[in-house]
Amino acid sequence: MDRRYKKILEKVLTFAEKTIRGYYEVAKKRGVTFEIIAHSWGTVLSYIVLKNNLDIKVDTFITLGSPLKSQEMQITNGYTKIYAGLSIQKTK
Numbered sequence: 001m002d003r004r005y006k007k008i009l010e011k012v013l014t015f016a017e018k019t020i021r022g023y024y025e026v027a028k029k030r031g032v033t034f035e036i037i038a039h040s041w042g043t044v045l046s047y048i049v050l051k052n053n054l055d056i057k058v059d060t061f062i063t064l065g066s067p068l069k070s071q072e073m074q075i076t077n078g079y080t081k082i083y084a085g086l087s088i089q090k091t092k
Contacts, residue, residue, distance in 0.1 A: 016045040017053065024056045033059040040065045 020036070027034035036058055038046045043066035050056060 013045065013048060017049045020046065020049050021053070021056060024058075035060040035062070037062045037064070038066070039063075040067070043068055 024034050034057065036046055038061075043063040046061070047068055050058060050061070
């Protein structure tokens, strides 16, 4: 990976981790469930953050339009449910 892109990815992941951790701490403090709904590239970023921060416990992780396969989403950090690859289609 080009150093320039690696540096950008590191910044994006740092931001994603701070954001997810912040919401997790608020949910924990309030005693409510912590759920993540992510789309496309956001599912990849969320997955990386959760995989690297096993102390963040997610009750539900919903992915929409995710490039990840459900087999890849085997993280052992507290998921009770994973809904991977949901798609919404317009009906006639």
